[in-house]
Amino acid sequence: MQRLNLTHLHSFAMVIRHGSFSAAAERLNLTQPAVSLHIRQLEERLNLRLIERVAKRIKPTSAGSTLLTHIGRIDAVVEDALLDLSSHAQGVAGQVAIGTGATACIHLLPPILQQLRRQFPALDVRVSTGNTDGILRAVEENRLDLALVTLPASGRSLSITPLLDDEFVAIFSAEHHAVPDVITPQALIELPLVVFEAGSSTRLLIDEWYLHAGLRIKPVMELGSIEAIKEMVGAGLGYSIVPRMSVAGEHHRRGLRVMPLQPPLRRTLGIVLRQDKPLGKALRQVLEALQTLKG
Structure with a gap:
């Protein structure tokens, strides 16, 4: 039996998330025909229709919605496997994406990031700013690894810990x-x-x-x-x-x-993560650095 292609699954999830093949192609750095081919091959492999157009808008079919729930779990398992493998490597390396507000970005994070850079030169910490709702949505969608936001914050899949x-x-x-x-x-x-x-x-x-x-x-x-x-x-x-x-x-x-x-x-600032977020070496070091802001 032919196995599911992870690239095809990712393309399908991006088409649904962004509402069009062209937008998904842009995010994936692919051509639109390439993304269309991924979806067609995935539908042929499953012998199911996964996408439909309703009032000129792209939506998942019932089967497509079911597949999306599995894709989230598949991504988590793959990330777990990669993190387990990374534990065999020496040192702390990799990329961690943080979302926060402009005030915390300017007045809290610079000394923390400076210390991390000195200790772990191979650790790439990237920071983006925005409003709380947008940042929380990015954490839920796993586009950000963690957030530092003003509480209260909420989300069914989120773990929220007060910091300072x-x-x-x-x-x-x-x-x-x-x-x-x-x-x-x-x-x-x-x-x-x-x-x-x-x-x-x-x-x-x-x-x-x-x-x-x-x-x-x-x-x-x-x-x-x-x-x-x-x-x-x-x-x-x-x-x-x-x-x-x-x-x-x-x-x-x-x-x-x-x-x-x-x-x-x-106000209380808190750290927000997905509840199922694997804590690899890089993310764990960033969290430990943020904990020094307590007290």
Whole structure:
């Protein structure tokens, strides 16, 4: 009996994931006819139709949906086998992909990655940033090995471990003369606010801080970059509420005044992995390095 071709299975999964043969071909660095041939050969091997078009959209058939569930398990078994083989090699090598938010990427990860590079030159750690939902989806789909995100986070196939707490602070230009003595939502609501863009997990926490006081914010600026926010505040264009880690040790250089919030606002950062993620040497070393952020 002819065995299933793993390449054909991967092509099928990519076509369903991206909704078209051309998009799958682009991701796989193949031609569209090559991907079409993979699917045709797979259907002929199984003697089943796996893909159908509904309202000009590609969808898996019932048989195709069943196959997709098996492909996930097949990929996990193959990865387990490769990791077992890698354990016979000396040293720590390979690639680990991390997803996180921009603040953690800038203010937490650089010293961790620097130390890993010094200890394990053959270890390739790649970092991408994005919103929490997108990062979690990438972990679920095994496009990222782990994530460092603001909690709460959820996913049926995910293992989520709290790592560290970080409080929020209000920042003002050092030349701002009307800074309230106590930084409450009521004291801030009439001042111009420069804040993270809507939809981010950090923005949701800030919105909730005001909503608990019965207030709804009307920002003068909504930005996606913590560095841009600090520059705008330093230029005297408004105040902001940011994680303390983003201004630790640098507020004097930026010309910023940092004040605690009342009531306090905190967030928890956590590590997210697939529950069935095999912990090879490379991934284990990255996780151990991240654990040094505790406390």
